[in-house]
Amino acid sequence: MLTLIVDILTWACFIVGGFFLFIGSLGMVRLVDFWARLHAASIIDSAGIGLILVGMMLQGGFTLITAKLALIVLFLFITGPTASHAVANAAFMSGSRPHDLVEDVTSEGDKPNAKDDTKSDSKTKESTGSKTS
Amino acid sequence: MFAFISLLIFICMAVLMVRLFAGPTLYDRVLALNTFGSCTVLLIGAVGFLFGRPDFLDIALLYALINFVGTIAVLKFFRYRRLGDAPEDAEAIMAPPPEEQKQ
CATH class of the missing domain: 1.20.5 (Single alpha-helices involved in coiled-coils or other helix-helix interfaces)
Known part of the structure; x- marks a missing residue:
């Protein structure tokens, strides 16, 4: 019974996380601008990866595997936005501006x-x- | 379950590869490379679960850290054109290049 509940929760996390992953990767290809593609990359970095790793933690149970997965989630949640900010700052300093910025x-x-x-x-x-x- | 998510991550990495090769600017490529590395971390973990060897998570943890350091290193290299200590002519590099002033 408990394993069934854990499996259902894992499937839900995987399906929602995979949805965000797919939408983000589609946006990386289809969006028009670098500043618009930044949003798609942030969706993959936070929502997709976070949900899929939470699903893996549910499958891992109370073991060392879950501790390692929690460490990966912690590091990715610190380094992902920092790397996105660094890329955006470098693009801004290089003179690139958003597509439709009127003023x-x-x-x-x-x-x-x-x-x-x-x-x-x-x-x-x-x-x-x-x-x- | 893990076969499904591995296949989905693999498809997303293949789609990201398009932007990685076709990005018009350097920053598009760096952004796609950073996201690609994060997806690689996920794929290593999912394949480790799929083959029943979750020890792969150590490699995934290492890859997550090296991916961040690599992104910062690429950005630093393309801004200062060197990777060592701070350049002695940092003031001249921080100023805009002369062709921008002429415009």
Whole structure:
């Protein structure tokens, strides 16, 4: 009886986690922008991997295997968002900006890009003006 | 059960490989590589359960840590163009390159 309940919970964790994994990997291919693909990668890193590892912990029982799986979950939950943040920060510092960012408020803190700010502002004004006209 | 999840992880890794090879920028590739490494950790654990040898989890734990260090190392290399200690001309590197100022 108990094994049946544990098996059902494991199947639920695997199916939901596999769903998130599949949606995330599909989004990595289909989404248009680097900044949009960041969301898909974060879904795989947190939801998919967390749920599948919880399902494995349910199958492991109260053994050393579960302790090792808990360590993997702990390290992945620390390092995954840190790595995503590092990639996003490196892309931001390299000058990449989101696809449809009309008003570039995010680059006000960048002193070296002060000249580029005015240029991008004039560009966005031109584009909006052409849209309205 | 573990055969099902291993197959699903394998399919997702194959789909991620598309972005890994076709990414237009460097950062797309680094992001796909980081996610690919996380999926590898899952696959090592699932295959260990599938073949009845959960000792593979030690390798998965090691792989998770090395994957993070590798991602940070790749990003650091492409920003500073070296991997050792902090460069002595860090101020010059942090400033934008001259062709950006001309634009």
